Structure formats: C-alpha cells, structure tokens
Amino acid sequence: MAASQVAERVQELHLDDNGRGPGSESPERVRNLNIVFIGHVDAGKSTLCGHLLYLTGNLDERTLEKYEKEAKSKGRESWKFAWALDLTEQERSKGKTTDYGVASFRTATKHITIIDAPGHKAYVPAMISGTGQADVAILVISARKGEFEAGFERGGQTREHAMLAKTAGVRQLIVVINKMDEPTVQWSEERFREICDKLAPFLKQIGYRPQEVSWVPVSGFTGENLREPVHPSTCAWYKGGSLLQVLDALKLPPRPLDMPVRMTVVDRFRDMGVCILGRVEAGTIRSGDRLLLMPPRLVVHVTSITMDAEEVPLAEPGDNVKLLVKGVEEDDIHSGQVLCAENDPVExxxxxxxxxxxxxxxxxxxxxxxxxxxxxxxxxxxxxxxxxxxxxxxxxxxxxxxxxxxxxxxxxxxxxxxxxxxxxxxxxxxxxxxxxxxxxxxxxxxxxxxxxxxxxxxRSEELQSTTESGAKIASSSV
Known part of the structure; x- marks a missing residue:
C-alpha cells in the first residue's frame, strides 16, 4: 500500500489527533486484532468494510455523502461504502480492489485493524501480503444466485483464498454470507444452508476445524446484521449475533512479548524522514531502540512509532505500525526484510x-x-x-x-x-x-x-556424500 494512500485514507476518514474517528471510544490502549477480508471478486468485501467503518463512527456522514455523490455521477451509487477503502481512480472506475486497503475501528473490547484484500485472481500477490498481516480472516461469500457458484467452482477465488489464509497461519475464520437482501435470496434460510453445506466440507479438508469457523448472514449494503442483530421480521431463523458481536467475542491469539524482536517489513516511504511500515511478530519495540535490518544487517535507530496516526511509546506483537528511522536510506529497505533484535538477529x-x-x-x-x-x-x-x-x-x-x-x-x-x-x-x-x-x-x-x-x-558434507555415491555407481557400471 503506497504511503500517499495511507495519508489520504487518514484524511478522508476524518480521524482525530489520536487516530480515532467520531464516536470512537476512548483513550486506553487495547490489544490489536488484525482481520483480513478475503473472497471472490464482487463478493462485496470493500462495501462491507466501508459500512463497518460507517457504523463504528469512523466514516462520517459528510464524507459518505461525498462518496455517494461521486459514485452516482459514475452510475455506481451502490459503491459509496467501498470508496472508503478503494482510493485509486482505477479501483473506483472498475469497482475492483487492486491492492489491499487498511483501516481500523474499536469495538467494546478490541481495537480492530481491517485489511481489505483484492478478490481478482490477477491480484493474488497483494492478497497474500495482506493476509500475512492478519490474525483472523473473514471469507466473504455472495449469496446471489450464480455468484457463490462462480467463486466456489474451479477457477474461482473462494477456494484459493481460503487455502492461502490457512497456509498463512490464520487459524480463526468467519464466513460471512453477504448480499442476503438481494432479490434472488431475500434472507432465505434454504440458500444460506445450501452455501454452508457446500463450503463446510472444503474448509474441513484444508484444515479448518468446525470450532474455528463461524457463519454469519449479512447485507453489507443495507447494514443488516453488521452492528445490530438482524430484525426477526427480516430474518426469523438466524439466532446468532451480529458480525460486530461475533468479532467482539473472538479470543485474541497469544502474543510472544518475551521473544526477541521480529518485525516484517511491508513497505517504506519518506515522510519527514525514512519510514518503515510493517507488522510486529514478536517482542516489543520502543522509541529509541536500535534494531538490525536483515538482510543486509544494517543498524536502524527508531526515532518514533506511529499506529493509526497516533504516536505511541511502544509496539507489541500484532501491531501494524509505522517506524520513523535513522541509519538507513529508503533504497536500503525492501518488502520481506525483517527488523530484529540487535543481539539476536534472525538468519x-x-x-x-x-x-x-x-x-x-x-x-x-x-x-x-x-x-x-x-x-x-x-x-x-x-x-x-x-x-x-x-x-x-x-x-x-x-x-x-x-x-x-x-x-x-x-x-x-x-x-x-x-x-x-x-x-x-x-x-x-x-x-x-x-x-x-x-x-x-x-x-x-x-x-x-x-x-x-x-x-x-x-551442504558440503551432503555434496561429498552424493559425489562418492555417484562414483561408486559409475565404477560398478564399468
């Protein structure tokens, strides 16, 4: 994700000086939970993310009206929520996310960072990068007739995204059945069960246990069952919680606070100095720390730590942060490098x-x-x-x-x-x-x-052993 997009997103969402939107909860630092939205193209991931930001007070009415007006001028009024995370002209004109977008909000118990991953098969590498930063995956499925089938059958991205999330180490999965308000569905329990019955065996096959998977029907566009449980007059058969209630009930994964520092580098840019974007995997990073950038083993001085546009004194495992650093040039930094403890570097x-x-x-x-x-x-x-x-x-x-x-x-x-x-x-x-x-x-x-x-x-001993073995075979052949 480009630095300019991060800055633009913070401005467009009208976050305050502490990185919180209007109506957000207050001050004390709560542990972060990273959630990636994955699934087939056009399942409604960006709209769902944008509507969650709106319902949690992180997308205000004025900005939403602006998006709605701009979307309507392009004949795409239903994309207004998606534009909270789809920022580029290419994404907005085609309605397809090409790079993962990041935003955050708070629930009653958690600080949640959401990562909106692209669904098109041409952008799987960006989806992998986004999923690599997540603790939980929300697999978004379109309930519309034909759309679930297109994503789930061979060549669709539903299968590949679910498998990639499992491979990336995401152990908790929420399957969101979206577009339940669509005329071909109309909150049909039969359609919901049909999708669950087809998808559940596949998820079990790739390694997800039933207790690791939650199933939630929603409408990302109307907002039903996102913050408040869906009204019985709309859907009498669903007895579970809303999506935000399900997120609030999730257990935070264990955080390796006592291990040596490990932070994967996602991106870098220049903003009043050299900045590194990444996710802390282990240990804690404090302002003033000396770390090693591996490779090529360069000493980095951390001058400040920023999370959600707020400067913080330290970063813990699970935090997606921006570090302002000295000692390296922008060209020295590349995606995939690791910042680590100076006295215990990664190999x-x-x-x-x-x-x-x-x-x-x-x-x-x-x-x-x-x-x-x-x-x-x-x-x-x-x-x-x-x-x-x-x-x-x-x-x-x-x-x-x-x-x-x-x-x-x-x-x-x-x-x-x-x-x-x-x-x-x-x-x-x-x-x-x-x-x-x-x-x-x-x-x-x-x-x-x-x-x-x-x-x-x-490696040398193995090579010698292989050479000797080959010589014996050659000798016996002669």
Whole structure:
C-alpha cells in the first residue's frame, strides 16, 4: 500500500489527533486484532468494510455523502461504502480492489485493524501480503444466485483464498454470507444452508476445524446484521449475533512479548524522514531502540512509532505500525526484510529445506523446477535444487528418499534456493517466518513450511556424500 494512500485514507476518514474517528471510544490502549477480508471478486468485501467503518463512527456522514455523490455521477451509487477503502481512480472506475486497503475501528473490547484484500485472481500477490498481516480472516461469500457458484467452482477465488489464509497461519475464520437482501435470496434460510453445506466440507479438508469457523448472514449494503442483530421480521431463523458481536467475542491469539524482536517489513516511504511500515511478530519495540535490518544487517535507530496516526511509546506483537528511522536510506529497505533484535538477529539465507504440499501442477515436478515463493511480504524466485524425500501426509513419515519426481497431491521435502538472501526460520522454532506459498503462472501450486536451514558444512558434507555415491555407481557400471 503506497504511503500517499495511507495519508489520504487518514484524511478522508476524518480521524482525530489520536487516530480515532467520531464516536470512537476512548483513550486506553487495547490489544490489536488484525482481520483480513478475503473472497471472490464482487463478493462485496470493500462495501462491507466501508459500512463497518460507517457504523463504528469512523466514516462520517459528510464524507459518505461525498462518496455517494461521486459514485452516482459514475452510475455506481451502490459503491459509496467501498470508496472508503478503494482510493485509486482505477479501483473506483472498475469497482475492483487492486491492492489491499487498511483501516481500523474499536469495538467494546478490541481495537480492530481491517485489511481489505483484492478478490481478482490477477491480484493474488497483494492478497497474500495482506493476509500475512492478519490474525483472523473473514471469507466473504455472495449469496446471489450464480455468484457463490462462480467463486466456489474451479477457477474461482473462494477456494484459493481460503487455502492461502490457512497456509498463512490464520487459524480463526468467519464466513460471512453477504448480499442476503438481494432479490434472488431475500434472507432465505434454504440458500444460506445450501452455501454452508457446500463450503463446510472444503474448509474441513484444508484444515479448518468446525470450532474455528463461524457463519454469519449479512447485507453489507443495507447494514443488516453488521452492528445490530438482524430484525426477526427480516430474518426469523438466524439466532446468532451480529458480525460486530461475533468479532467482539473472538479470543485474541497469544502474543510472544518475551521473544526477541521480529518485525516484517511491508513497505517504506519518506515522510519527514525514512519510514518503515510493517507488522510486529514478536517482542516489543520502543522509541529509541536500535534494531538490525536483515538482510543486509544494517543498524536502524527508531526515532518514533506511529499506529493509526497516533504516536505511541511502544509496539507489541500484532501491531501494524509505522517506524520513523535513522541509519538507513529508503533504497536500503525492501518488502520481506525483517527488523530484529540487535543481539539476536534472525538468519538470512539463500538455501533452506522445506516440506511442501503440492496442491496443483500441470505435470510432475522434478529437481530444477522454478517458481515464485511468497515468504511473508517477500516474493522471490525459488529453485528446487533437490528432492530429498516423499512424505506420507497422514503419518508425516518418510516413505521414499530422493524421489526423481513428485506428482500433484503429494507431500515432500526439498532443498530450495533463492538468488538473494531471505529471512526464514524453522517452522517449529518460529512459525510466522517458517511458512511459504508457491505460485506459478498465476496459480497457487503449493504451500510449505521450513524444516531446517542447512549450514555450509552440512551442504558440503551432503555434496561429498552424493559425489562418492555417484562414483561408486559409475565404477560398478564399468
């Protein structure tokens, strides 16, 4: 997300000096919960986000009237709420989010940061970047006849987005069945159950347990069942809470406060100095701290911390923040780098072993295959140097060593390499830096976790062992 868009969004939402909109609750600092809105294009994600901002007092009447007037002039009156997060002319003219947008509001118990991810398949990399910053995902489904089916069937983004959220470590999922007011639906319980019955087995298949999934029918445009429960005269069969009530009831994930600092870099820009945007994954960052930017191991001095346009004394895990820093130039900073504790830096490597689940591929996969790996906010070309072992998905036991190839649907361990160093850790040691997703030709082909980072000595010994083994085979053949 561009810095200019962040500044414009703060101005358009009329946040006060403390980063709160009209009617927001007060002052004391509450823990942050990051929520990403995902789902197929045209499911109504941006409208839903904008209406939530309006109902929580973070989008005022004057600004909404302005959006409504501008949208009406383009013949798109129903897009007025979406324009709270879709800021560019391209997004507003086509009605398609192209980059993820960020805003926030408060509920009775939480400070919630919402991330509006793009739904079009052309912008999946931006969706991955947004989802990587989230604790909870809201999978938005259109109840309109034909639209749910288009998103859920092969080629739609509902399946891919749900799988990517799970792979990114998002453990809590809220399925919002949107557009329940639509003439082809009219708050039909039959349509709601039909969608739930088709979607639930798939979510279970990709790893979501039933207790991790909530189901909420809403209308993002009319606002029904967003803040207040839907009126029985409109929908007599739904007995659950409104979307905001469901969000309020969520448990905050554990925050690793006592670990060494780890903050993933999402973006950078210049605003009265060099600024870094990112999410704190572990530890606490205070104004005045010295941190290391990895790679290339540059010392960074934190001069101030800003969250939601408010300067704060410290940042904790789960906070999406802007750091004003000294000691580095803007060109030194790139998405995917990690700010870390000076005395306990994260490792940067060009080689790691990963356990991969190959979901989809046009043919067999062999050593030498190249694709794009998404590791946190970094997108890098990765090469499969060696296939080390094939693994039984049910038992996680090795069933075959050094296979010549693997097929779609298989799970295997491979040695992977990248041209430029990336910050990763073994998944068992620190999960947020131990996950990656694989994409090729615009399709997500697999997901994996880092098993280990081999040392130079280990790589040398393995190479020597392979060479000796090859020599013996050649000798016996002669």
């Amino acid at each position: 940067a490597t060009t080689t790691f072993d990963g356990q991969v689940m190959l979901v989809e591929h046009k043919s067999i996969l062999t050593a030498g295959y190249r694709c794009i790996a998404h590791i946190q906010a970094a997108a890098v070309e990765v090469v499969f140097e060696r296939l080390l072992a094939e693994v039984d998905r049910r038992t996680n036991q090795i069933v075959k060593k050094h296979p010549k190839f693997v097929r779609p649907g298989s799970t295997f361990i491979a040695r992977l390499s990248v041209a430029q160093p990336v910050c990763v850790t073994a998944f068992k040691e620190f999960a947020p830096l131990g996950r990656f997703m694989l994409r090729d030709e615009g399709t997500t082909i697999g997901a994996g976790v880092v098993v280990r980072i081999p040392t130079a000595k280990q």
